[in-house]
Amino acid sequence: MAGRLSFANITALAPMVRVGTLPMRLLALDYGADVVYCEELIDIKMAQCRRVENEVLQTVDFVAPDDRVMFRTCEKEKQRVVFQMGTADPERALAVARLVEKDVAAIDVNMGCPKEYSTKGGMGAALLSHPDKIEAILTKLVSGVSVPVTCKIRILPSLEDTLTLARRIEKTGVAAIAVHGRFKDERPRHPVHCDYIGAVARAVAVPVIANGGSLDLVKTHGDIRAFKEAAGASSVMLARAAMWNPSVFRSAGPLPLHDVMIQYLKYALRYDNHAFNSKYCLCQMLRDKVESALGKRVQAAQDNRELSEAMDQLDAFEETQAALDARRDALRGPERPPDRVIALDGDVTTMALKFERREYPPQLTPKMFLLEWSRRQKLEQPTYQTVQRAQDRAFQSTVTVEKRKYRSSLWEKSKKFAEQASAVVCLRVLGIPESHVGRRHKRKTEDDRDGAREKRKKPTAGERQTAGS
Incomplete structure (x- = not known):
């Protein structure tokens, strides 16, 4: 989809907290979604982020001061991903939009989420009670960024108020309006009000995106068109139906859930998605099977390796890690300082070396040997301070011994x-x-071998009898 993103006649992955991260968005695009929304990201947190080009993952990361990646995107989705923010402040909204606009296809403002984490700051559905603020935020964004601006609302208690708000939003210059067809105090168990969505679609000229039909209207791809027609909307946005099985976007029909889960996991590994986020999404796909043997294995997993083992995809995990390690090494370049060179980095003594696991027996690692040496010298126990780099999640540790600090200038793949x-x-x-x-270790191994030889050389009963005769 080249050029300016169009919202007419599309099917979109809805913004979903903890679900709409990069692996799920890419999977939805693979299966036929035209547009994908990221999860709602709060403006205050995003405004503190710095933009980082992650050369190892080939992504663009927006990294918080504590090095958490708040938003990750890549070239594959650049022309079709919509950045949704939670905001109640026009100036801060514009600052965040300008931060991300070169890496996304559009900006969306959440004006429909009824949950407390959104409304307590005057964001989400709380904005529906403040149309002046809605107008100020959208006007500021439309005039201040180069990409399309949209918003997502819920319906108001009266149809007349809903239409009045929609017309006022349209005048700000937005490219589309997504309408979740439920009132602020209604939840997914309540039926969607398609009549309200249809009335909004007739009242404005911009595309209206119908949302809220996953529970009782959309089960398969064929239901998407039926929901669109029932709502009288230009487009459709799917949340729960896509969360449960992203292949709902496939025109040829859904795929077996296990196959979908494996494809999701491969994206999660490829883009180093946080393991607990990946686990959450996989459990959402399992739904009523979360207590099955597979579900229990997934729930018990604590990292990406264990998730891969749970899904019987350990080979995929190791292949992905090897590929990422190779790219990481290539980016470091062929010239590395020899490890015999000692340098100072502030008050830290450094050498450029990597830990080669195969060179040490399990019971006598360098840490163990240093600890034993410190005890023999009657020194305090060595202490370690480790940091993680945001762009590739690599680790670097500093050890303190007798008030002096030491570390490798090279980064490692694990703490x-x-x-x-x-x-x-x-x-x-x-x-x-x-x-x-x-x-x-070598001496112990040789002693073990010598002992084994001596055992083999012990005389047999017949030999002993002959020797004694």
């Missing part, structure tokens, strides 16, 4: 490896013969 690398730096800088670890 454990980063701590081991800092321990190696400390051992080498202090001249502690860490190779004794390997020699001790």
Whole structure:
């Protein structure tokens, strides 16, 4: 979809908190969605973010001061992703819109969410009681950004008030209005009011996107057209139906849920989605099967590896990690400082080295050896401080021994490896013969072999009898 995004005659993935992250959006596009909305992101949090081009993942990340990735997107969805924000302030809304506008296809303002996390700040459905503020926010955005601006509302208690609000919104210059056909105090168990949506569609000239039909109107792709016609709308937006099985967007019909879950997981691994977010989405797809054997395995998983094991996709996990590691190494470049070079970074002594796990026996890692050495020297126990880099989620650790700090200048793929690398730096800088670890392991192995040979050389009963005769 080249050029300015159109909202006429489309089927969209609705904005859903904890669901509308990058893996789900890409999956929906694969299955036939025309447009995908991200989850509602609060303006105050987004305004503090910095834009980071993640070369390893090939994404654009918006990273909070605490290094959490608040919003992640990629080139594949750039022309079709709508950034939805929660806001109650025109100036802050514009600041956030300008921050993300080069990486998204449109900006949407949430004016329909009835949940407290949105309404308590005057956002979401709370805006429906303040049409002047709605007008101010949308007018500021339409005049201030280069991409289309839309909004998503709920219907008001009276049809007349709903139509008055819709006409006022249209005059701000928005490209479309999404209408969730329920009142603010209604929930998904309540039937959707298609008559209200249809009345709004007739009252304004911009495209109206019908929302709210997942519970009782949309079960398969064929139901999408029926919902669109029942609501008299230009387009349709799906939330729960898509959350339960994103392949609802397929014109050829839905795919087996297990296949969909595997495809979701592969996107989650490829784009390093947070494991707990991935687990939540997978559990939503399982729905009433969440207590099945598979559901219990998924719920028990604590990281992406365990999620992959639960889904019998460990090979996919390892292949993805290997590909990301290779890209990470390639970006570091072929020239690396030799690990014998010692440098100072502020008050920290550094060396450029990687922790090579295969060089150490499990029971005698550098951390363990450093701890044992410290105890023999009657020093305080080494302490480790580890940080994680936002753009590729790599780790770097600093170890403190006798009030002096040591770390590797290279970043590791896990916290454990980063701590081991800092321990190696400390051992080498202090001249502690860490190779004794390997020699001790080697000596033990050789002793075990010698013992095994001696056992094999023990004389048999016949030999002993012959020797005694």
